[in-house]
Amino acid sequence: MNGNQFLALGAFDWLGILIALLTLFVLADAFAGHYRSGFENKSQYAPFLSGGLLIIASLSAVVFPSAAWTISALEIAGWIAVASGLIGFGFHHFYGIVKKPAGYGWLLHYLMYGAPQLAPLALSATGAMALVAARGFASETEIFGLGLRVALLIFVAVALFGAILQAAVLHYRGAFNNPAMYLPLTAPLITVATCFWVILSPGVASATTVLTIFLWLTLLTGFVGLGMHLRGFDRQMGGLYVAVFNWLEGPPAFAPALFAGFAAVGLVTVYLL
């Protein structure tokens, strides 16, 4: 990749596209989960409003990168997504564990079978990345006192770690019945550690090389997960021929794409920033 551009798009253009894609994946899985519970609570519609806004704002910023209103819109949408994700995390925790019979007494059970505790934070993660992208589109170099490259690597590491934890809980529920279910605990975990190695040792070329390799492996891990989750649908009665039922009851269709997406954000950071 040449300088700050890849295929005529800069780092923040790619970031905007990836944020839109990641948010779309998060919303697709959120829709499956919330539809399954029948949108019992009106707040279950919230991620689609905040996420939809984030998708529109990030794509607008890519199309009109020099317009001040797109940058402001992206920043506002980013903050709304961060807040929406945090509130969702609270709701998932309260309605998914605290308010359930026996509450914390059955913590492991509700972590596995209740609302996915960390899923809403994926929306917060994409919102946080949007905040970085907004600064980048505005030609600023810092956010919260950190360089944009460092901030993005921190967000990638934290988001990946959250995805790993959530996958670990759900794969534990599935008794790791296929060896491929251990994959989220391999390359992605090393990627998280390597992100912090790069942050703490700036200028160490070997650290960046190792990070790049593991980001690519994490990206591929995401696609292995997508394939295996698709296979997981088809292990159920009727398979994809009974599409809606098995989509709702099977493994989360797009969750592995988050690994690929966060890794792609890391690769953009490493190569273009």
Added chain:
Amino acid sequence: MNKQAETGGTVMNFGQAVKLLKFGAPLHPILVHFTIALISASLLFDAVGFLFNVSSLLIVGWWTLALAFAVTVFTVATGVKSRLNLPIAEGEARSFLRSHMALGLIFFGMLLAITIWRAAIWQANDSLSWWYLLAAGATAATMSLQGYLGGELVYRYGTEVEGDFRHLPEENRKTNPPSLYPKSAATEEGEKGGAG
């Protein structure tokens, strides 16, 4: 739809031929050929261009791969669509199908990775490396396995094959089809004698 010609008659004019046209054929089996051909061609162009230092072949190698990626997005999407329409019960064929589905997205991830890599090489005007060719070769090998699984689904198990065609009259006869080389009268006599 009038299928008279298919069930015994002969197509006599253009109008009858038009009536036999069917739209809504599965697109996946059509598109896979583009994916397979373009990726194989890209690997071949790149390998020959790299080994014999032919820059024009390397350019073709990149654009062929770029086109392959664009087509493969639709190949994957139509594959999922095909599965949605397939009322296949549990059994041997379905296990092939499951492997085909899982490997499809893994292959797509590999294709995405090598396309980004190849685009970066093309953009920087760098030369190819053995590492790239190795990765592209691994992707092509995965594609071959995927194609084999898909081929088995169609040609061994007949998934999405309607099977509505005119059968040869021989199919309804109880005897074997006539042999290609007529047996001699002496041999036939011998067979008759043996049978009696």
